[in-house]
Amino acid sequence: MRATIIYKAGDVRVEDVPDASIINQSDAIVRVTRACICGSDLWPYKDMPPTLTGRKMGHEAIGVVEAVGSEVNKVKKGDFVVMPFAFSDGQCTFCHEGLTTSCIQGGFFGYSEGVGGAQAEAIRIPLADGTLFVLPLREDNALVASLLTLSDVMATGHHAALTAKVGPGKKVAVVGDGAVGLCGVIAAKRLGADQIILLGRHPNRIALAKEFGATDIVSQRGEEAVERVLKLSGGYGVHCVLESVGTEEAMLTAVSITRPGGAVGRVGVPHYSTIPAWEPTFYKNITISGGPAAVRAYIAELLPDVIEGRIQPGRVFDQIIGLDSVPDGYRAMDKREAIKVMVKP
Numbered sequence: 001m002r003a004t005i006i007y008k009a010g011d012v013r014v015e016d017v018p019d020a021s022i023i024n025q026s027d028a029i030v031r032v033t034r035a036c037i038c039g040s041d042l043w044p045y046k047d048m049p050p051t052l053t054g055r056k057m058g059h060e061a062i063g064v065v066e067a068v069g070s071e072v073n074k075v076k077k078g079d080f081v082v083m084p085f086a087f088s089d090g091q092c093t094f095c096h097e098g099l100t101t102s103c104i105q106g107g108f109f110g111y112s113e114g115v116g117g118a119q120a121e122a123i124r125i126p127l128a129d130g131t132l133f134v135l136p137l138r139e140d141n142a143l144v145a146s147l148l149t150l151s152d153v154m155a156t157g158h159h160a161a162l163t164a165k166v167g168p169g170k171k172v173a174v175v176g177d178g179a180v181g182l183c184g185v186i187a188a189k190r191l192g193a194d195q196i197i198l199l200g201r202h203p204n205r206i207a208l209a210k211e212f213g214a215t216d217i218v219s220q221r222g223e224e225a226v227e228r229v230l231k232l233s234g235g236y237g238v239h240c241v242l243e244s245v246g247t248e249e250a251m252l253t254a255v256s257i258t259r260p261g262g263a264v265g266r267v268g269v270p271h272y273s274t275i276p277a278w279e280p281t282f283y284k285n286i287t288i289s290g291g292p293a294a295v296r297a298y299i300a301e302l303l304p305d306v307i308e309g310r311i312q313p314g315r316v317f318d319q320i321i322g323l324d325s326v327p328d329g330y331r332a333m334d335k336r337e338a339i340k341v342m343v344k345p
C-alpha cells in the first residue's frame with residue numbers, strides 16, 4: 001500500500017510500504033477514505049533532523065473498517081468510523097475520567113513506536129474497541145469534511161475552549177488563525193461566548209472566522225496586539241484565551257491578554273521550554289490549562305451538531321488532493337497557501 005513518510009525537514013515522500021495488517025487481536029484495519037495534513041505536521045516539516053528510516057505521517061482520518069482481530073467486539077467490518085489522533089483502550093482510569101490522551105495503554109498515530117500514519121491507503125488501529133467511533137452514516141455522505149475534523153481539529157478547538165473555561169457571556173480570544181484556531185471560534189460560539197476576538201492576519205482565514213462567529217479581528221502582533229485586545233475587551237483583557245499556535249510569542253500574547261482570574265487553554269504543540277510571563281500569570285491568578293485534546297471523549301457530544309448542520313467545521317478544508325500529492329499539500333500549508341488540506345487516498 002501507499003503511505004506518507006517524512007525523512008527530514010522538507011522531505012516528505014509517498015512510498016510503497018507493507019500492507020497494514022492485524023498484529024494484536026485488539027486491532028482493526030481501517031481503509032482510509034479521507035485523511036488530512038495537520039498544522040502540527042508542519043513542525044517536523046520545518047525542523048526534523050535527517051533519519052534513515054523516516055517517520056510515518058498522519059493522525060487524522062475517517063474510513064471504513066476492513067478487518068478486525070478476534071478480541072474486537074464493538075467495531076465490525078464495514079463500519080464507517082472516525083479515528084481520533086490518539087488510540088485508547090476506553091477502560092483505564094483516565095479513559096473513564098474522559099482524558100483519553102492519557103490512556104495507560106494508549107499512544108499517538110504517526111508518532112508512537114510501531115504505529116502507522118493516516119496519510120496512507122490504510123492504517124492499523126490498536127485497541128480498536130476503545131479507539132474508533134462508529135458513525136451512524138454511510139461513507140458517501142455530504143458531511144465527510146466536517147466528520148473528518150472530529151478526528152482532530154474540531155475536537156481540539158473544543159478542548160481549547162473547555163480548558164479556557166468558555167461559557168455563556170464570556171469574552172474570548174483565539175490566538176492563531178489556522179484550522180484549530182478557526183474551530184476554536186466555532187467551539188467558543190457553540191459554548192455561548194459573548195465576544196470572540198480572533199488574532200490572525202490572513203484575509204481568507206479572517207473571513208471564515210467571521211462566518212464562524214468571530215466578533216472582532218486583531219491583525220497586529222506582539223505588544224500592539226495585546227493593547228488592541230485590551231481595548232476591545234473593555235480594558236482588562238478577556239476571560240478565556242484559546243492558544244492554538246504553540247510558539248513562545250503566541251503564549252506570551254495569550255497570557256498578556258488574559259484578565260485576572262481568567263484561563264488559557266493551550267492546544268498548540270508547545271515549542272518553548274518554560275511558560276512565559278510566569279510572574280504576571282501568578283499575580284493575575286491565571287489558570288494555564290490545555291494539552292492534547294481527548295478527542296475520543298468529545299465526538300459523541302459534537303457529532304449531533306455536525307449531523308444537524310449547526311456547525312460546519314469542514315469548511316476549514318480549502319484544498320483536496322490525492323495521496324501521491326501529499327508532498328505538495330505540505331508545501332501549500334507551510335507557505336500558508338492552504339488553510340487545511342484534505343487527502344483522498
Ligand SMILES: [Zn+2]
Pocket residue numbers: 088089090091092093094095096100102103104105106
Ligand atoms: Zn485508557
